[in-house]
Amino acid sequence: MLQIADFRQYNSTLLVHATQTTLDEPEDVDPEIVATHAQFGHSVNVAHDHYGLEGNQALTRLAADSIARMQKVSRNWHAFIGLLHPLLVKSVNEELQVTDSVFFPNKVLIITQLQLISVSGPPVTKAVLTSELKKTREALQTAVTIKMDHFNEILCKKMEYGYTEIRENLIHIHQTPNFSNPRRTPVHPSTLFALRRALGRNFDGFTSPEQAELIQSVGSSLHVFGIIETGGGKSMAFFAAPHLLPQSLFIVVSPLKALTADLERRLRETGVSGGVWKPDEPMKWESVQLVLASVDHCAGQRFLRYIQNDPIKSRLRRVFFDEAHKIHTDTNFRHCFELIHHLVRTGVPITFLSGSLMPRAIPYILRIMHISDPSIVDEIRRETHRPNLKYIIQKTDEERHFATLKGFIGEKMIQLDSHERGMVFTASKREADMLGSQLGIPVYHSDLPNNARTAAATLWHNGVLPTDRFIAATEAFGAGINEPHVKIVIHSNPRSLINFVQETGRAGRDGDPAHCYTFFHRLPPILSVQETEQYGDPSAQMEMREALQTLHCFRLTFRCMDGKARSCASLPKAQLCSNCEEYAQVGRMILVDTTISKVYSYI
Structure with a gap:
């Protein structure tokens, strides 16, 4: 469909070459000629500035009947939408009485429009224009409202994402160090054979290289962060430890009672000597291999006195802190976590286990545990995604x-x-x-x-x-x-x-x-x-x-x-x-x- 400027250019050229006239005001005082020129809807100056291509020879060979047909169709559609010039009403009325050709779509409606124009003259045209302009304005307002709502939604999201980026920059303003230790002890084949012999059908092999390195680390002197995805076999580190070092004692600290109960159930299935430490129940420390303890008990002076006794201290090889991300996230136990650093004073290395410990949390935990030397720390991390x-x-x-x-x-x-x-x-x-x-x-x-x-x-x-x-x-x-x-x-x-x-x-x-x-x-x-x-x-x-x-x-x-x-x-x-x-x-x-x-x- 032609734009209005293109239509006027095209119509002006047809008028110039087909009727042998110009874009100037006509000298003839014939009202119909004046009305025809008025259909262009612009002044002579505008015509010369924008549509005055009188030298264009491209359309001189158009047939006169084609030009006449186009002009009639244009005039009749103007009548149909109620925008016909009043001076042309008479000629259109006369043609409507004698023909029913394709030049007159919706003939009855055109007659009605012509009658209104004849009776009321230009005010009807103004009313039609006012009505159409009102509809257009309402449609534009609706469209703009919808677009603005959508724009506001996008803007809010962009602003929030921008805030997220600023916040991440604040968190990572000092780049989180990598604690992966290059002096990590390699996994020895004897570790694999010992676990197969001790656990039998309950051990099908290591689930990942990271799990193998984590289990191997139980005999090292380093503080170890073991971050492996949930279900990746982190707990095998402390369940396997008594089989690898049967004369030693290992302690597992748990921040949740549900977790402690679940570990106790699993401990019974392994055949390892051990149980849950309770202040009011005696425990055979001289023979036990694996002790489960809740975080609130571990922070008590009574527990610390027990593990610092010479018979126990000499056998204690490593402390495991399960679900170690709780040290960083759980405000309910923060006072307990701040006291557990006394375990470090015993000189026993600690393994921090988690399936969701963020890299940015490790410096915080080291600070809480009063571990200041990064050379005695090792980070064993496996990607925590779960494809299934x-x-x-x-x-x-x-x-x-x-x-x-x-x-x-x-x-x-x-x-x-x-x-x-x-x-x-x-x-x-x-x-x-x-x-x-x-x-x-x-x-x-x-x-x-x-x-x-x-x-x-x-x-x-x-x-x-x-x-x-x-x-x-x-x-x-x-x-x-x-x-x-x-x-x-x-x-x-x-x-x-x-x-x-x-x-x-x-x-x-x-x-x-x-x-x-x-x-x-x-x-x-x-x-x-x-x-x-x-x-x-x-x-x-x-x-x-x-x-x-x-x-x-x-x-x-x-x-x-x-x-x-x-x-x-x-x-x-x-x-x-x-x-x-x-x-x-x-x-x-x-x-x-x-x-x-x-x-x-x-x-």
Whole structure:
């Protein structure tokens, strides 16, 4: 379709060459000629400045009947939209009485428009223009409003991403050092043979080079950070230690009661002499090989006096701190963690184990533990991604959030087989209690008494009834639980990426695909610059906020965990996250459309 300027240029050229006239005001006083010129809608000066191509010879050979036809069509469409010059109404009326040709589409409407013009004259034209201008203005306002809303949304996201980048620069203003020690003891073949002989069918070999190096490090004199993905076999380091050094004593410090109970169950299966240290129960320190102790007990003077006695101190070879990221993230136990540095004074090396310890947390832990010499520290780190986990993120309406969550759990609960399990991690203890009471599933959180927590964990572990195979819990149940067939993990309004990685890490520990669903209606609050400078966002709260909003691959928001991240598509045999799944669907649609086009083209 011609633009208005192109149309006027074209029409002016036709007028010049077909009617042997000029763009100047006509000398003839014939009203019809004057009216014809008036149809151009501009002055003589404008005509000369913009459309005055009187020397153009390109259209001189156009047939006169073609020119006449074009002029009639143009004039009749002007009549149709009610913008015909009043002086031309008479000629059009006369033609309408004698013809019904293609020059007069919608003849009845044209007659009506002409009648209105004849009666009212130019004011009708003004009214039509006013009406059309009003419609156009309203349409433009609507379009601008929609565009501005979209622009504001994009701007807010860009500003938040900019804030995230500034915050990351503040966190990394001093580059996090690499504590990987070049003097690390190589893995000896005797380590592999000793474990096969001691553990038999319970040991199929090392799951990764990093696990092998971590197990080998139990005999070294270095403080070791062992960061391996959840389900990657970190706990084998302390369960294997008594088999490699049977005359030695090892202590495992646990920050969570649920984890301690799970480790005690697993300890009984290994055949290693040991148990949980309790202040009021005696323990045969002279023969025990592995002692499990909670963090609050380890911070007490009574425990420190025990391990500093000569018979015990001479046998104590290493202390393992399981789920060591809690030293950085858990404010509830911070006073205990600040006292545990007394363990370092004994001269015993410590191994810090975690599946979600960020590189930026290591200097903080070394400071808390009063370890100032980096040459006696080793960092064994394996990428913490889990390719077999499928992450699905869904935003919910605030008023319908709980109903959506409850309905989804009820639907998934009846789909689990007798050996499969599901978990839902809530943002509050109250929400966990509500799910437990309305769905009849076990509940686990720190406000419950010990016997109630133990009963809930046992009920879920046994899974006799369909309602027993799902558990509602807070982060108190989110670390170290080694249930192999957890197929579904659900989160409600998560706030910490560290806890999110730990809790989703309960899923798929058998290596099979598992689903991790997240329902949220609110984002974690933004940390102030002062908070970031003082504490450094230990729980990765801002990274969790970014993860919930990202339009790109969900896994890329995990870069704070290892200093790098990989997308779903780049990981071999990885489950696609919900964002990548959408992109894949678009790609498949494009491929199908392209294929269909090629088939039709061939036909």
